């Protein structure tokens with residue numbers, strides 16, 4: 320859908336238009352402050368990625384990285400997106416705190432991995448012309464520090480420099496199920512992906528990145544099991560383990576997910592959507 324040889328359409332939003340955009344969720348439901356990080360488990364994330372199909376997201380990132388030569392992926396994870404950017408830009412640096420994921424990234428061609436955190440990126444100001452942070456912001460301790468670091472290392476004097484934040488769309492099916500079923504049992508505040516995108520736009524605007532676009536991608540977790548009961552059990556484990564592996568109420572969460580998943584699979588029998596939004600920020604001089 321996003322052939323790398325074509326330029327990606329931009330909608331030229333200003334920061335206020337991002338804040339008000341329905342893809343960032345209803346303004347009334349948005350929290351006033353960051354809820355704090357989710358715990359991303361090791362096994363939960365691995366099981367999750369084995370089910371995840373996100374070819375459209377990969378194609379979008381490749382298209383956005385066309386012409387970029389100094390790329391960074393913050394929170395590279397197991398490197399699927401890092402590799403896509405490296406393919407386009409020639410190489411890609413990655414910052415990642417988790418030891419096992421650092422090892423995986425370290426094995427990848429054209430990827431240079433730096434153990435570390437988004438809140439303190441180990442690079443001088445304006446080191447990159449492409450900075451990606453995909454599905455990473457919900458895991459940082461200090462959201463504001465992470466966003467300002469991402470903007471600091473991207474070259475706001477290069478009119479084509481590009482920051483891309485990928486997060487969940489307001490109709491993301493996975494986040495809805497977790498918010499509706501697991502969050503009330505966890506005692507935590509609900510997740511709000513749009514809040515993170517809005518906070519990112521506000522922080523980037525302070526650094527001169529005031530030319531925004533929002534682009535939507537479709538991705539989904541797939542459950543090919545023939546038996547509905549098998550699908551429900553697999554999906555309940557995958558979802559509960561994603562943020563709550565080892566949580567004292569994780570068994571209750573799995574049980575509570577089962578009726579919600581039965582209802583979900585009645586409408587979409589083999590997939591749970593992980594619909595994404597890419598916030599793309601560039602310096603204002605592009606106008």
Ligand SMILES: C[S@@+](CC[C@H](N)C(=O)[O-])C[C@H]1O[C@@H](n2cnc3c(N)ncnc32)[C@H](O)[C@@H]1O
Pocket residue numbers: 359393394395396397398399400414415416417420435436437438452453454455458459460
């Ligand atoms: C959901 S995964 C996404 C990985 C990758 N960006 C992707 O989309 O495939 C989130 C990643 O962020 C990393 N992470 C967690 N806290 C972080 C922080 N403070 N700074 C940078 N990365 C962090 C996790 O270790 C994990 O690899």
